[in-house]
Amino acid sequence: MILNRSDLRNFLFFLNEIHPLSIEDSLLGAATAPSSWEEVKTKIRVARKNDSFVRSIKRVQIYIHVPFCGRLCKFCHCARILLRRRSEINTYIDSVSRQMMFLSSAYQGMSADTLCFGGGTPSILNAQQLTAILDGVDEAFPNPQRKILFEINPSSWSASKLAVLSARGLYRLSIGVQSLDDKVLRNVSRSQTRKKVLWCLRSARKAKVPYVNVDLMAGLPGQTTKGFMDDLEVLLDEGANVVHVYPYCDPTGQILRRSQDEVKDFFKKRDSMMKLGSEALVKAGFSRKGLGAYTQTGAGEEHQEEAYTTLESAVAGFGPFAKSQFPGAVYYSSGALRAGNNLPSVALAQHDKSYAMSHYAAIAIMDGLNEKVFARRFGVSLEKQCGEALRFLQQEGLVTFSKGVWKFSGKWEIRRIREYIVLTRILFGQRMVDNLRRRFADKYDPQHDYSGGNSLLKAYSNSWLMTLYYRMGV
Numbered sequence: 001m002i003l004n005r006s007d008l009r010n011f012l013f014f015l016n017e018i019h020p021l022s023i024e025d026s027l028l029g030a031a032t033a034p035s036s037w038e039e040v041k042t043k044i045r046v047a048r049k050n051d052s053f054v055r056s057i058k059r060v061q062i063y064i065h066v067p068f069c070g071r072l073c074k075f076c077h078c079a080r081i082l083l084r085r086r087s088e089i090n091t092y093i094d095s096v097s098r099q100m101m102f103l104s105s106a107y108q109g110m111s112a113d114t115l116c117f118g119g120g121t122p123s124i125l126n127a128q129q130l131t132a133i134l135d136g137v138d139e140a141f142p143n144p145q146r147k148i149l150f151e152i153n154p155s156s157w158s159a160s161k162l163a164v165l166s167a168r169g170l171y172r173l174s175i176g177v178q179s180l181d182d183k184v185l186r187n188v189s190r191s192q193t194r195k196k197v198l199w200c201l202r203s204a205r206k207a208k209v210p211y212v213n214v215d216l217m218a219g220l221p222g223q224t225t226k227g228f229m230d231d232l233e234v235l236l237d238e239g240a241n242v243v244h245v246y247p248y249c250d251p252t253g254q255i256l257r258r259s260q261d262e263v264k265d266f267f268k269k270r271d272s273m274m275k276l277g278s279e280a281l282v283k284a285g286f287s288r289k290g291l292g293a294y295t296q297t298g299a300g301e302e303h304q305e306e307a308y309t310t311l312e313s314a315v316a317g318f319g320p321f322a323k324s325q326f327p328g329a330v331y332y333s334s335g336a337l338r339a340g341n342n343l344p345s346v347a348l349a350q351h352d353k354s355y356a357m358s359h360y361a362a363i364a365i366m367d368g369l370n371e372k373v374f375a376r377r378f379g380v381s382l383e384k385q386c387g388e389a390l391r392f393l394q395q396e397g398l399v400t401f402s403k404g405v406w407k408f409s410g411k412w413e414i415r416r417i418r419e420y421i422v423l424t425r426i427l428f429g430q431r432m433v434d435n436l437r438r439r440f441a442d443k444y445d446p447q448h449d450y451s452g453g454n455s456l457l458k459a460y461s462n463s464w465l466m467t468l469y470y471r472m473g474v
Contacts, residue, residue: 032331032332032333032347032348032349033347033348033349034345034346034347035332035346035347035348036346037099037102037103037343037346039348040103040106040330040332040346040348041102041103041105041106043329043330043348043350044106044107044326044329044330045106047326047328047329047330048106048329051328051329051353053327053328053353053356053378054326054327054328054329057110057311057312057313057314057326057327057328058110058111058313059110059111059112059113059114059312059313059314060107060110060111060112060141060313060314060315060316061112061114061115061116061313061314061315061316062100062112062114062115062116062137062141062316062318063115063116063117063118063315063316063317063318063322063323063324064096064115064116064117064118064122064133064137064317064318064319064322065079065118065119065120065317065318065319065320065321065322065334066092066117066118066119066120066121066122066124066125066319067079067080067081067092067119067120067319067320067321068080068081068082068083068088068089068092068119068120068121068124069081069082069083069119069120069121069124069153070082070083070121070124070153070155070156070191071189071191072189073178073188073189073190074187074188074189074250075178075188075217075220075248075249075250078118078119078120079120079320079321080119080120080121081120081320083124089124089125089129090129091337091342092319092320092337093129093132093133093136094342095319095320095337095342095343095344096133096136096318096319097132097133097136097140098342098343099318099319099334099343099344100136100137100139100140100141100318101136101139101140102343103140103316103318104140104141107141107314107316110314111143112137112141112142112143112146112316113143113145113146113147114146114147114149114171114313115134115137115146115147115148115149116148116149116150117148117149117150117151118151119151121151121152121153121156122150122151122152123150123151123152123153123156123157123161124153124156125161126160126161127158127160127161127163127164130161130164130165131164134148134164134168145169146168146169147169147171147172148165148168148169148170148171148172149171149172149174150165150170150172150173150174151174151176152173152174152175152176152200153176153191153192154175154176154177154192154193154196154197154199154200155190155191155192155193155196157196157200159203162203162204162207163207166207166209170207170209171209171210171211172209172210172211172212172213172242173200173204173209173211173212173213174213174214174215174242175197175200175201175204175212175213175214175215175240176215177197177214177215177216177231177235178190178215178216178217178220179216179217179220179223179227179228179231180194180197180230180231180234180235181194181222181223181227181231182194183222184220184221184222184223184227187220187221187222188220188221198234198238201214201235201238201239201240202238202239204239205238205239211241211242211295212239212240212241212242213240213241213242213243213244213293214235214240214242214243214244215244215246216228216231216232216235216243216244216245216246216277217245217246217247217248218245218246218247218248218270218273218274218277219247219248219266219269219270219273220248221248223248223273225269225272225273225276228273228276228277229273229276229277229280232245232277232280232281233280236284241295241296242293242294242295242296243281243286243293243294243295244293244294245274245277245278245281245294247270247271247274248270278294281294282294311327311356311359311360311363314326314327317333317334318334319334319344320334320335320336320337320344321333321334321335321336321344322334325351326351327351327356327359328351328352328353328356329350329351329352330348330349330350330351331348331349331350331351332346332347332348332349333346333347334346335347353378354385356378357374357378357380357385357386358385358386360374360377360378361374361382361385361386361390365399365406365407365408366407366408367407367408368405368406368407369382369405369406369407370404370405371383371404371405371406372404382406390406394406397409
């Protein structure tokens with residue numbers, strides 16, 4: 001199952017070169033093929049009928065992807081498009097409503113108790129448009145006790161939008177703060193102001209939103225360590241009870257045009273901010289939960305990313321570029337809107353039990369992958385599924401083993417662990433690697449060292465995965 005070490009390194013660096021901002025999308029995308037929405041529905045129905053593991057999934061999280069942005073921030077790697085005409089939103093809402101009504105029967109009988117909005121910029125929708133989408137969700141997936149999780153850009157947020165969502169069950173408001181320094185925000189084409197961010201926090205607290213998340217970035221152009229820590233202190237004082245701290249990754253590559261010493265200084269400064277931020281949050285009573293999140297209570301993190309990784313529920317995504325999965329059954333992703341029938345294109349992949357087991361193992365190992373729990377959940381021993389890969393990771397110092405539990409060593413705890421997830425998915429799934437090799441057979445040269453020269457620095461700054469390889473000294 002384990003590839004030749006040098007070849008594996010070269011192949012992963014190659015993936016970074018051909019898709020530097022989203023290796024994980026390349027991994028999943030390599031297994032997908034153009035399909036139809038009818039086929040998606042059929043695959044889910046058949047799997048729910050015939051597979052006991054699939055039937056054990058009782059919940060489905062509804063995810064609404066709003067791809068539009070009023071302007072494109074210079075740090076963002078999300079699926080997004082620049083909104084040019086407001087009429088585009090009406091076409092989008094019609095498409096989302098049709099998607100939901102078409103697919104809802106495939107999830108019949110499942111609890112759709114969580115609705116998550118992501119983007120793009122969900123807050124670009126006005127109050128009437130939000131109401132229209134919420135009405136569509138209620139018609140397709142009725143649930144009177146639904147929790148709503150919503151992401152906002154402070155510059156497009158308003159009291160009327162907050163009122164609409166609060167009346168329908170707003171559970172978590174995620175505010176894209178990034179920085180409270182107006183000059184730093186201008187450097188990355190962010191239009192909000194410190195004053196507007198503080199208003200968003202205070203109005204959410206006044207509306208008694210249970211969980212208020214703030215996203216903060218470390219290493220932004222013009223940002224100082226003191227400024228970063230001062231921002232964090234202010235956000236905590238203003239009542240944020242969930243915090244995500246992200247490392248800045250320059251998608252333009254401008255950082256890498258500097259001297260080697262300047263590049264190293266950037267990484268050192270960014271890592272220091274991440275470390276100091278983590279220490280300050282722990283001291284303030286926060287605990288790490290999930291991928292890069294810190295929370296005061298251990299709750300409030302029931303969002304799309306967690307649903308994708310824990311496999312406790314299915315994710316039904318709607319809108320252009322939304323990603324969806326039914327553990328043990330299918331993975332599918334929407335493309336752009338198609339002219340004529342007002343539905344986006346779709347790509348479909350089998351998400352069988354073997355992949356689900358590997359996926360679960362890769363995530364659970366962060367907090368402790370218990371051999372007995374794994375066997376009880378899947379009816380297969382952990383040793384049979386991925387014992388060889390676990391021992392490989394143990395030899396590299398990435399995981400530890402004690403009393404039947406495998407656990408991530410925490411060697412790179414100061415940054416998000418997406419690189420680790422992708423690495424383990426590759427190691428646990430030869431089929432995934434084979435799919436990738438077939439997809440890129442006309443481009444990949446196994447004799448070429450893709451990690452040399454500037455590629456290494458590019459990989460380090462732009463990819464979570466390559467950070468791990470840089471630290472390993474592969």
